[in-house]
Amino acid sequence: MLLRQLEYLVALARARHFAKAARACYVSQPTLSEGIRKLEDELGIPLVQRGRRFDGLTPEGERVVLWAQRILADRDAMQSEIQALRAGLTGRLRIGTVPTASTAVALLTQPFCAANPLTTVQVFADLQAVDIVNRLRTYELDAAVTYHSSVAADDFTFLPLYQERYVLLTRRPAPGSGPAEISWEEAAQYPLCLLHPMMQGRQVLDAVFETAGVTVTPRVETDSIASLFAQVRAGHWASVVPHAWLHVFGVPPGMRAVPLVRPVRTERIGLVLPAREPRSMLAQALIDVADRAGISATLERLPD
Structure with a gap:
């Protein structure tokens, strides 16, 4: 009963609406409300600010939600491990990625599914770095691929x-008229199409341009790497793209990918998981695949 009450509270925290939370739990609204009231009675503290509608959680409720999310995630991990011991690893792996790193996720999902044929994978491919951190903390993601700088200060x-x-x-x-490499200062003189400034991939680029002593004002901005390729294909724009995306598109006909130098800038991209023990079997299986995938070597072989 306690686990069910915790599920009601977590659903309410996500939906911020009693009726929507009840639908997510496949119960009636009175059943959900009564379950949360019983949880409040058992804990001896108010969890929900009640008015004519949902007015938010109390400070105590916010803390209990964090514990509830962890308890429910541990329950799910335990059930998955027991099932794996009986019949092999099952379940759904939820993995998020910032758009610039989604090509690396594609290099993980195929070997993961091949090694674990009873599992499925759900990829969230257009998340901002801050969304990834929040979803990992609330156990809405099992893992993510993102910049080291976005999680360096977190557990x-x-x-x-x-x-x-x-x-x-x-x-x-x-033929023969293009440079073999180009500086960031020179790149700033092109008519640019870049990622949206709220995206970490764009913020990385802005920092490099600033280091080179220039400020860029792109005429076109987008939240999609694929859109950057499409804009360049249209003929007028240039763009700065991660070299790893040549694994997806290659260098399309009629285009050229010129290495950016002065400065040469790299960013560490990695697999990120909540620091918890014992680690879920799905997470451990993904780590095992990542150790064998050789992603760095695969991407380093790509031509410019």
């Missing part, structure tokens, strides 16, 4: 996968 396990480096993607010039 997570970080397993390096590769070093992200950058190229200037442009339309191909006449």
